[in-house]
Amino acid sequence: MSKPTKTNSPNTAWHCQSxxxxxxxxxxxxxxxxxxYTGLSGAGKSTxxxxxxxxxxxxxxxxxxxxxxxxxxxxxxxxxxxxKDRVENIRRIGEVSKLFVDAGVIVxxxxxxxxxxDREMVRSQLAPEQFIEIYVDTxxxxxxxxxxxxxxxxxxxxTIKNFTGIDSxxxxxxxxxxxxxxxxxxxxxxxQTVMLALKKRQIIR
Amino acid sequence: MSKPTKTNSPNTAWHCQSxxxxxxxxxxxxxxxxxxYTGLSGAGKSTxxxxxxxxxxxxxxxxxxxxxxxxxxxxxxxxxxxxKDRVENIRRIGEVSKLFVDAGVIVxxxxxxxxxxDREMVRSQLAPEQFIEIYVDTxxxxxxxxxxxxxxxxxxxxTIKNFTGIDSxxxxxxxxxxxxxxxxxxxxxxxQTVMLALKKRQIIR
Numbered sequence: 001m002s003k004p005t006k007t008n009s010p011n012t013a014w015h016c017q018s019x020x021x022x023x024x025x026x027x028x029x030x031x032x033x034x035x036x037y038t039g040l041s042g043a044g045k046s047t048x049x050x051x052x053x054x055x056x057x058x059x060x061x062x063x064x065x066x067x068x069x070x071x072x073x074x075x076x077x078x079x080x081x082x083x084k085d086r087v088e089n090i091r092r093i094g095e096v097s098k099l100f101v102d103a104g105v106i107v108x109x110x111x112x113x114x115x116x117x118d119r120e121m122v123r124s125q126l127a128p129e130q131f132i133e134i135y136v137d138t139x140x141x142x143x144x145x146x147x148x149x150x151x152x153x154x155x156x157x158x159t160i161k162n163f164t165g166i167d168s169x170x171x172x173x174x175x176x177x178x179x180x181x182x183x184x185x186x187x188x189x190x191x192q193t194v195m196l197a198l199k200k201r202q203i204i205r
Numbered sequence: 206m207s208k209p210t211k212t213n214s215p216n217t218a219w220h221c222q223s224x225x226x227x228x229x230x231x232x233x234x235x236x237x238x239x240x241x242y243t244g245l246s247g248a249g250k251s252t253x254x255x256x257x258x259x260x261x262x263x264x265x266x267x268x269x270x271x272x273x274x275x276x277x278x279x280x281x282x283x284x285x286x287x288x289k290d291r292v293e294n295i296r297r298i299g300e301v302s303k304l305f306v307d308a309g310v311i312v313x314x315x316x317x318x319x320x321x322x323d324r325e326m327v328r329s330q331l332a333p334e335q336f337i338e339i340y341v342d343t344x345x346x347x348x349x350x351x352x353x354x355x356x357x358x359x360x361x362x363x364t365i366k367n368f369t370g371i372d373s374x375x376x377x378x379x380x381x382x383x384x385x386x387x388x389x390x391x392x393x394x395x396x397q398t399v400m401l402a403l404k405k406r407q408i409i410r
Contacts, residue, residue, distance in 0.1 A: 018255050018270070019262045027262070050223050057224045057232070062267060064308035065223070074330075075300035078293075088283075095280035096301055103269035103310065125279075 024104030028062045031203045032101040034126060035108040035194070038119060038173060039136030040165050041151055042143035044182055044190075045110040048136060051191045053108050061204060064100055066093060067110045081162060087118060094122030101130055106203070114164045116171040129201070134194065135176040139183060140165045229309030233267045236408045237306040239331060240313040240399070243324060243378060244341030245370050246356055247348035249387055249395075253341060254315040256396045261311055266409060269305055271298060272315045286367060292323060299327030306335055311408070319369045321376040334406065339399065340381040344388065345370045 025031055035052065037045040046067055053065045072079075076092055079085040090113055100107035113119055123131045143165065144152040155163035162168040173179075178197050180190045198204045230236055240257065242250040251272055258270045277284075281297055284290040295318055305312035318324055328336045348370065349357040360368035367373040378384075383402050385395045403409045 019259055019268070023262070027265075054224055057228070060232075063224070064304070066304070070304060070307060074303060075297060092280060092297075096304065098279060099269070099271070099275060099301065100305075100308070102275065103305070105308065 021102050021104060024102075028104045029205070030061050030106065032104045032130065033106055033198075033203050034097045034101060034122070034131050035106065035134055036097075036113070036119065036122065036131060037108065037110045037134045037136055038113045038176075039138060040140060040143045040170060041112055041163075042146045042148055043136040043138035044187065045112075045136045047187055048134075048180065048190050048194070049108045049110040051187060052194045055191055055195060056106055056198075056204065059204065061106050062104060063106045063108070065108045065110065066096065066100075071096075071111075087115075090115075090118040090122065094125060097122065098125055101126065112164050112170070114168065114170040116173070119173070129203075132178060132197070132201075132203075133173055133176040134178040134180060135173040136190075137179060137181050137183075142183065226307055226309060233309045234410070235266050235311065237309045237335065238311055238403075238408050239302045239306060239327070239336050240311065240339055241302075241318070241324065241327065241336060242313065242315045242339045242341055243318045243381075244343060245345060245348045245375060246317055246368075247351045247353055248341040248343035249392065250315040250317075250341045252392055253339075253385065253395050253399070254313045256392060257399045258313050260396055260400060261403075261409065264409065266311050267309060268311045268313070270313045270315065271301065271305075276301075276316075292320075295320075295323040295327065299330060302327065303330060306331065317369050317375070319373065319375040321378070324378070334408075337383060337402070337406075337408075338378055338381040339383040339385060340378040341395075342384060342386050342388075347388065 021032065035049070037049050039045050049065055049067070053063050056063045071093060075096065076089050079089050090111070093109055093111060097107050097109060119133060123133070147153060151160060151163065152166065154160040155166040164170050178194060180193060182190065185193070195204075226237065240254070242254050244250050254270055254272070258268050261268045276298060277294075280301065281294050284294050295316070298314055298316060302312050302314055324338060328338070352358060356365060356368065357371065359365040360371040369375050383399060385398060387395065390398070400409075
């Protein structure tokens with residue numbers, strides 16, 4: 001370091017230096033947004049979210065995916081599956097998504113998020129163009145047949161309580177920005193649908 | 206959408222598509238890291254962190270700054286200033302920082318974070334090269350003279366309790382990666398010190 005400079009209040013001169021969300025967006029070449037995937041366990045949320053994320057990344061977008069693996073173990077590791085904690089789980093995911101949007105990122109979240117009120121709480125905290133609800137619409141019997149983690153089986157025998165679709169309700173999105181009817185389309189086609197919707201909304205080029 | 210394709214288990218084919226941290230780092234052209242600024246209230250943490258963040262952004266790095274403004278109002282809006290909640294405050298900031306590192310970002314945090322145990326908790330959750338503790342070392346009397354938010358005055362009259370440096374301790378970092386002695390150097394020089402340290406550690410080019 002060179003010769004010290006005396007400053008009495010360095011705070012004042014520098015506070016305007018903060019990088020704005022607009023500057024971050026411009027540098028990234030796309031708009032920041034939350035892609036909020038919702039649907040039953042086994043519906044294919046993580047699969048589709050991961051595939052869209054990979055596609056966006058390939059195209060040079062700045063992306064990130066929040067899912068059970070990186071959130072339930074870490075930030076929300078203190079939460080149980082009680083009603084109160086489920087609300088808090090979604091609230092925190094919403095707040096973290098907001099920080100990522102502020103950082104200029106296209107952030108995807110892949111959680112069941114069964115309650116409309118919770119999804120609307122997250123939506124209400126973002127600008128209208130920053131929240132895209134994606135309903136991964138897969139019938140319960142299809143999800144239950146897949147049962148990739150054996151959870152439906154446990155729910156049916158009562159080993160797991162309050163399991164969405166079995167003994168806890170799932171509020172079907174009434175007006176999602178994107179509706180993926182997975183019984184009619186392949187994962188690849190669902191990815192294509194999301195990509196086209198993002199282009200149409202001028203989130204990506 | 207074109208003709209539907211039948212798939213029984215779209216989950217299996219796509220799970221390997223996740224973008225890795227290594228891929229994100231490579232695309233960004235720098236390493237992801239947490240720049241953890243610690244120091245008394247009024248020490249200049251936010252000022253220096255903002256200036257470094259702006260400098261890194263200018264150089265094309267993918268950055269983000271977590272501070273009181275975007276965290277205490279949102280994610281940690283449910284927390285008080287009790288001992289338990291202060292620990293939880295830092296824990297969540299640490300977990301969110303980890304997510305940003307996973308997203309390939311250089312994330313800066315500007316919180317007093319007075320307790321060594323809390324800072325070490327965050328450090329322990331990251332790889333050694335991913336956590337840079339930056340001690341913004343400004344004497345208490347200087348901070349108190351600045352008192353940009355009038356908090357020291359309130360602490361002295363007892364309107365605020367448990368204020369760091371007055372009636373709550375600050376654990377001086379014993380071995381911070383970067384030590385900024387603000388009585389000898391200007392903000393600009395402190396920024397330069399941080400930038401040089403990041404180059405030396407090959408976090409940036």
